[in-house]
Amino acid sequence: MSHRIVKNITRPNQVDIEKLGELGVATVHEAMGRTGLLSPYLRPVDPKMRVCGTAVTISSHPGDNLMIHAAIEVCQPGDVLVVTVTSNNTDGMFGELLAVSARAHGVRGLVIDAGVRDTAEITDMNFPVWSKAISAKGTVKATPGSVNVPVVCAGTLINPGDVIIADADGVVCVPKAYVPQAVEKGQARVEKENMTRARLAAGELGLDIYNLRPTLKALGVVYVEESNE
Amino acid sequence: MSHRIVKNITRPNQVDIEKLGELGVATVHEAMGRTGLLSPYLRPVDPKMRVCGTAVTISSHPGDNLMIHAAIEVCQPGDVLVVTVTSNNTDGMFGELLAVSARAHGVRGLVIDAGVRDTAEITDMNFPVWSKAISAKGTVKATPGSVNVPVVCAGTLINPGDVIIADADGVVCVPKAYVPQAVEKGQARVEKENMTRARLAAGELGLDIYNLRPTLKALGVVYVEESNE
Amino acid sequence: MSHRIVKNITRPNQVDIEKLGELGVATVHEAMGRTGLLSPYLRPVDPKMRVCGTAVTISSHPGDNLMIHAAIEVCQPGDVLVVTVTSNNTDGMFGELLAVSARAHGVRGLVIDAGVRDTAEITDMNFPVWSKAISAKGTVKATPGSVNVPVVCAGTLINPGDVIIADADGVVCVPKAYVPQAVEKGQARVEKENMTRARLAAGELGLDIYNLRPTLKALGVVYVEESNE
């Protein structure tokens, strides 16, 4: 279990990744049987940010961004940095300079289970970032970690090369092997939702569309005209 | 204490509700003797959102939105959905489709002591929502609950038919019976504040306007020219 | 240890304060050897807000804003109010009327380890505020406190007359005596960062610019071509 930097990872095909990005987080999460979601404490620096791409994973010591610098070297265009820390921390481990460097190597965005800073500049350059905190607290470059190993980020297992989708609703991870199915199921879901949306907009009730009246009855929920309390 | 859906509730008169909406949360809360406020962890999906309306209350199992679907059927135009869960939860129990359905039935907005999703779409359609969290986590439709029963939402008792006012400062509940007084006291407060604002803008001190100098003296607060520490 | 209001404090020279404001929070914090930062739970009411100025410090009872009124009388143009409470509290101790009053006396902004309200109005009048919470919860004016005494605000010691810099990344305090050095070191840092930014944008790696490869080697981090897990 020594610290290591894995230089080469396999990545899913780019067409599928783009399709997942278009589907968005809530739809992809549902398409995966309601799995893969990172904890909702991760929030975008700006609610308009969206990203999809391949995970390059990083395990860091709290308050130390040495391994983020190491990770950028092994990134390819289309990657998303996924940074975890070995214990709960909110320091600003990533700022404008790292965003400039990441972008120069084709990195599309960042998901970090810690803090970020230079958020005005990061928003201006439209570099998508999801983090646990915003903090100007600076970090050292003194302790070892790993790149492209399996990590747990905000409560979810992420392997290098998994697909990361993030938008205003949060962040979801699609395991590499499950990408084609997620695309297929997600697209089917969108079509179904389009039909449901039209019916709901016309005033039809979810109770009827989803056939929930028998469920309510079976669960013993009773209808009462008025409260007599 | 069986699960039930109460179909008919009494609602305060609409003119008063609109007046309370214009007064805003901070003023109404003060007009009620500093009561009725929901916990500040409830935040609007977008800070520009504002709503006022009549509470249709919902008590749900965590991670289950069956009862929200049931509630929409008993809503009338001008209502606001107030959703509580029986234990602490942040799942995204309400999304775009439910917002479309709610709007089709005249529902003005949502206050939920849990999570919501599809927040970009909800913001685009300008459907006002206050929640504890934003989370793409989907929910089941499997466990019973109640509609239009008294609930505790974010620490405050809300009865069906109470008036809900929500804006950037949070959410306040005005009990049905207290609505006329809240309007009257709130309007008086606004007039008084207008005068105070003019005096403060002219440089007069709160110390003098509120006659606080005797209070400071009585409490033993002393004035010192300079610190000698 | 009686409650007191100190009327006169020494303030650093205004030119240096403006320079620190231009440098921004992250740069100033780094220039000070990564010290002086307030806890990241303090957030601006609007992410576009920025302020710099001299601290007028206030120690209050939770849920009581008597001492804020007292403090405004001893403020001078260019000051920033720094409000602490003697125990954890989120009540809305500061609202539009106090903002109007503060502005009438030249106060530039507010940093408060508690809550604020009237946030729509405060944003409209562009009065910069950093707080722990947004809450419409009103306060009393009944319990004593102090003005212009040393306080601990969001985990950091602040003396009256210290310089407060706040922006989207948070709030930093520069002790009076350290102001000239902070300016000098901060400006040097900006120049250095400008050069680094250009090199990073050109694709050069932080690993090389900061000479981190020997560090990685010394720490035992190994490079692996591919994962064999």
Place this chain on the structure above:
Amino acid sequence: MSHRIVKNITRPNQVDIEKLGELGVATVHEAMGRTGLLSPYLRPVDPKMRVCGTAVTISSHPGDNLMIHAAIEVCQPGDVLVVTVTSNNTDGMFGELLAVSARAHGVRGLVIDAGVRDTAEITDMNFPVWSKAISAKGTVKATPGSVNVPVVCAGTLINPGDVIIADADGVVCVPKAYVPQAVEKGQARVEKENMTRARLAAGELGLDIYNLRPTLKALGVVYVEESNE
């Protein structure tokens, strides 16, 4: 909505209260259809503490224990003090002296949605206390509140005269009108649990005792001999 102290309240019969105390929190909560439980952040000062009694309710300003002193005068033997604060607070509003005073008036214990102090002494005198925090932080006696009004304590509505049961598992409130049914259902539950316990101890499975195999099947849960991941 002025501040008031209600001197006389109706209390349920004492025999039923004792029976509820013997049943314990988890059983009573189940007997009430899984309602009435206060938030689990309330913890006993010592895990061996247990209490049952009638609620005398108190609504206080944070950091102010004036109304607790006022409440003791209207207490009767067998009562339990239920203290709420108008906003989130952890100050030590109750200590040994108040415990001595409360005991002198027959008060059986305290449930407080804030902090307590003198916990070593309170444990030594075996005065049962459930609180949100332990804090030596002292309080003032300066701001008004109410006694024996409906309160929301740790997320649950409590009316004066309701029955409070508390033990190592937390605190539950039984509304006055529901006391006889809660006793009856609770006792039935205990009998049923005794039988279930014996069967489980003998190795029978909950799957069979509660007839859960058809549920698993209906929900689509499949049995797999071994994982092929």
Place this chain on the structure above:
Amino acid sequence: MSHRIVKNITRPNQVDIEKLGELGVATVHEAMGRTGLLSPYLRPVDPKMRVCGTAVTISSHPGDNLMIHAAIEVCQPGDVLVVTVTSNNTDGMFGELLAVSARAHGVRGLVIDAGVRDTAEITDMNFPVWSKAISAKGTVKATPGSVNVPVVCAGTLINPGDVIIADADGVVCVPKAYVPQAVEKGQARVEKENMTRARLAAGELGLDIYNLRPTLKALGVVYVEESNE
């Protein structure tokens, strides 16, 4: 990604498991290169509890303990139940009856990223439990989940058959394949610590034993006779 119950898992040899149990959580965590630790919010019901055993993993819906019942059937003597929920929850999903049932099947203890109840009875029967909360809140048996699949529990990946060690310091997971090395490194560490303990007890400094003086010097830490502040 359907819900499934895996009936057979491979387990490490029992002798090694016992050895890891004797080493304790802190030592095993260090022996694994400071990995494998679950988040410190998991606490034992009683600080004297200790356990070691093989993980049978459970993924449940919040507020639903159906899958715990299903898991007991596939347990073998020496197993430890590891329960996760698909979103943040503190309900009391495990109580005395389940503890009786688990013990009847040889289960040694429970680690649960949610709540437990009947803690007095569980302590009396000396069944070791680590949980996120204590809550009497009851659960339903209505929603599907999985048994013996990989789970993330309190931030750490746990596979069925991994070794769980828990004591007053928390919970650590040793992946199956790493068990022999963890035993070896842990035992070596204990021997080394015994020597270090003797030297420290005799007054020798960690600065000298760990040769930290050069580190301090290299990091620029200076020694000052007295403070001149």
Place this chain on the structure above:
Amino acid sequence: MSHRIVKNITRPNQVDIEKLGELGVATVHEAMGRTGLLSPYLRPVDPKMRVCGTAVTISSHPGDNLMIHAAIEVCQPGDVLVVTVTSNNTDGMFGELLAVSARAHGVRGLVIDAGVRDTAEITDMNFPVWSKAISAKGTVKATPGSVNVPVVCAGTLINPGDVIIADADGVVCVPKAYVPQAVEKGQARVEKENMTRARLAAGELGLDIYNLRPTLKALGVVYVEESNE
């Protein structure tokens, strides 16, 4: 603002320190005008622990205990280690070996705004510890910090040589210069409390002993025979 270790500090006289220890945290905090208390999130490892002594202060990087080792060298018998971290952290920075080393140098206890481990061993050796968390998470010895500089610990300013009192109710800091007054006022308070305790035990009301009836009247609190709600 470079990192430094101050070797010599002035300490208050030992007789006064012992007297403060006997008074206990709640009394000393009140004697100081309700100041000096550390945040209540600091809890003793065992509720029976008590300590008093002189602060040797430590400022550390999160997850790094290098400076604790450095501090022990400058400790004298009667000192208490006060450890802070530069950002929020719960790692187990102090364990049994450090406790053995500290005790060998006469250190009486530890107050740490982070985590500790080996808590069973620390409790067995009766070494008093107050911490924010219990965590087996190990730390590195790689980043610089300072010893015997002013620190903010759990929200309170502590200077080296200040007196630390800690017990089941929490931790209080008495600034060096204020020690004699704190002793005097604390002892006076104990005498007064002894008299009050006797009167309260005899059934006299706090309302009368503290003369609170006029306060209630002045605040507009009214007495009502029965609720008419």
